[in-house]
Amino acid sequence: MKLVFALFSPLFIIHSVNAATFSLSTPKRDYLRYELVPLEAKIEWSPGEPVTGVVPVVKAYRGERLVQNSMGEFHLRYDDSSRAYTGGWPIPFNPELGEYRLEVTVPLQSDRFVLQNSIEIEVSGKTLPSIDTAICAMTIEAQTDLIENPVSNPLGGRWDWRNYLRWAELLCANTILYSVGWSVEGKVTSEEPWLSAGPGTFGKLAEEAHKNGFKFGGWIGSFLVWGKPELGLGYRYCWEYEDGKLRRNHHVSLNDEKRIKDIAKLARKIDADPNVDYVGFD
Structure with missing residues (x-):
């Protein structure tokens, strides 16, 4: 078989x-x-x-x-x-x-x-210019008008807004960097997103800095908005996850066209000042 x-x-x-x-x-x-x-x-x-x-x-x-x-x-x-x-x-x-x-x-x-x-x-990317000398900078961060709010002289004497330069000398600084651009919810508007104190002060401060032999730079708080997040400035804010919940935070989206235009407008104003040596973004 x-x-x-x-x-x-x-x-x-x-x-x-x-x-x-x-x-x-x-x-x-x-x-x-x-x-x-x-x-x-x-x-x-x-x-x-x-x-x-x-x-x-x-x-x-x-x-x-x-x-x-x-x-x-x-x-x-x-x-x-x-x-x-x-x-x-x-x-x-x-x-x-x-x-x-x-x-x-x-x-x-x-x-x-x-x-x-x-x-x-x-x-x-853009090639940055070389820096001839080392920078030793004193920074000034203030939301108030420095001209109307004088400070003391480190060596004594009368209070004056020009004393900021005396403090820079005491620190052996050769550069002063000033925070020009502040956006604070509740204190600015969508049409005018910057505190007036910064743009109103930096021109005088820059001129006085050059008179005293300092380099001067103005910098902008780019995508961070201070104050209570009322979300009333017409920006697109970022999301943040905290305690099991999603919420909007103080940071504006990097793709927000309005914020980019607002920053560029202020940067052009700073750059146009003949006494400004540096323009910065935080």
Whole structure:
């Protein structure tokens, strides 16, 4: 008797790793140092059949050196609308300018196989002028009018707003940095978002500083609004999570166009003063 047997093979659809296509793109090649770099990774077994359920890992390199930032390991997430993995790589604070390589690694089939692709970008920014001499600065932070609120002389004598310069001399400072731009809820308006004391004082203070041989700089409290958060200045405020709740905080969104225009307007006013050597942003 002959043994008769049959083999039943269940149907498996197995995708070859070699057959998967992996494209990586970004909208442009050149980015300014403060921009977010959008990335889109399209991974498909075949046209119109995306690979899902994987975790693409992004690493950035400057030459052969791995670039670290506060986020640590960065992943792309699958977006149903574009049928691709997307995300934005944050350029680290104050980076070296030049070429960077963004490398995306995609583990497949329980990490036994890996797809890799990379893209090169150029990070640029304004080159700051060199400083001839070291700066030793005394800062003045005040929401009140310094002209109308004199201070004592460190060596005695009458109270006068010019005594700020005497304090700078006592500290052996060669530069005075003054907080020009303050936005305080309840004390300013959407049309006039800066306390009048700052812009009204800095011109006289800058002139007096130059007369006495000091360099002078004015700086702006850029995206932080002081006072009770009444949210009445027409800005888009950031969200903060605290005690299990989401709430708006004092920080204005970095993308708020009104705030950017308000800052730029005040910065131009500071920069136009012939006695101002530095313009700063906090």
